[in-house]
Amino acid sequence: MTKVFLKKGIRKRVENGHPWVYKNEVDRIDGEYCMGDIVEVYNPKGQFLGRGYINPKSQILVRIMTRNKSEEIDIEFFHNRLLRAWQYRQKMVDTSSCRIVFGEADELPGLIVDKFNDYLVIQTLTYGIDQYKEWIVDLLEEMIHPKGIYERNDQQVRELEGLPMQKGFLKGDFDPYTIINENGIRMGIDIAEGQKTGYFLDQRENRYAIRNIVKDASVLDCFTHTASFALHAVHFGAKHVTAVDISEHAITTAKKNAALNNGEDKIDFVCANAFDLLREYEKEGKQYDVVILDPPAFTKSAKNIKSASKGYKEINLRGMKLTKPGGFLVTASCSHYMYPDVFRKVLYEAAKDAHKTIREVEYRTQAKDHPYLWNYEESLYLKFFILQVL
Secondary structure, three states: OOEEEEOOOOOOOOOOOOOEEEHHHEEEEEOOOOOOOEEEEEOOOOOEEEEEEEOOOOOEEEEEEEOOOOOOOOHHHHHHHHHHHHHHHHHHOOOOEEEEEEHHHHOOOOEEEEEEOOEEEEEEOOHHHHOOHHHHHHHHHHHHOOOEEEEEEOOOHHHHOOOOOEEEEEEOOOOOEEEEEEOOEEEEEEOOOOOOOOOOHHHHHHHHOOOOOOOOOEEEEEOOOOOHHHHHHHHOOOOEEEEEEOOHHHHHHHHHHHHHOOOHHHEEEEEOOHHHHHHHHHHOOOOEEEEEEOOOOOOOOHHHHHHHHHHHHHHHHHHHHOEEEEEEEEEEEOOOOOOHHHHHHHHHHHHHHOOOOEEEEEEEOOOOOOOOOOOOHHHOOOEEEEEEEO
C-alpha cells in the first residue's frame, strides 16, 4: 500500500489524533496512487499513524479513517462505523429526527446523514467518501429501513474535491416535504430545497433551553430562518414574538410553520436585514424581555476572524441595548473559528460598549447527535449562551 510520510519538525497534530493530513505536512509519498485510493500515513520515524483516502486536488491530502493497522477499509468497515453511529444516537437522542453520521466525529470523514421521520438525507462531500456511496446507501437501508433516501450533494465544497454538485432520490420516490416533531412543535422540512439537508438539528436542545425565560415575554428573534426559535418561544408561553429574516423564502416557510402550530397570532414576521433593523429599533427605543440572535456563520476560515468578530460584536451590542434590564440575550455562533474564548471576549466587549452588565445563565454547544471529538477540534463549532442583561 502507498505510504505517506510526514515532515520532521511539524506540529504533532496528526500524531495526536487529528484526522486531516495537509499537503504542506507531507515529506514524501512512497508508491503510486489515484484520487480516492486508500493510503497509509507514517510519522517521520516510520511509525504507522493511520489509514485513509487521498485526494491530490484537495489541500487536505489525506483524511484518516482508522488508526488500527489491521482494520481494512471495506464494506465490513462501513457497516461497523455506521452501526456504531446509529447505536450512539439510539442511546442519546430521540431518533425520530436526528443526525446519524457527523463526518469525522463518527470517523467517517466527508459523510453526513440526517434522518427526518422515515426519510434519510445523505451528503458525501469528499471524493474519497463519495466512491463508497452505493455501499453506504445499501447499508443504511438495511440498518434503518427508511422509506426513502435523498442526496443533497449540492454543496460547493464538492467542487473543490473534483466532484459535481447534484441532488435527487437515491432510494424511493417520495414527497420531499415532511413534518417533524421537535420538543412538541411541528416543523415543516423541505428535504430537497431547505438549507443544508433541510433543517438545523444541531440547535434542538438549545431551543428547548429557552423554555424558562420566554414565559409571558416579549421576544425579538433575529435570523429566524424557519421560525424554530420563535415557535419554541410561543410554545413555552411567550406573549408576543417579532421574527426577523432577510430571506423572503425563509419568511414564507416560517409563516407556514407558524400555521402548523396555530401560532400566527403571536408572531409578527419582518423581512429585513437584522443589522439595519436592530439599529432602527434601538433608535425607536424598543425593548424586549428576550432577544435571540442565531446568525449564519460569519466566517469559515481563520483569516477572516477579525471581521467576523466585528460582526458578532455589532449584533450583540445592539441586542443587549434592546433587552430590558433583567431580560435575557440568547446568542449563538456556528463559526468554528469563533472559538469559545474568542466569542466570550466578543460578548464581554459588546457588553462593555453597551454599558451593560451580563450574567451568564447557561453555556451550551451543539446537540448530542453532533458529537465533539476532542482530537478533532473542528467538530466543536456551535457556541450558545443564555445571558441575563442587568
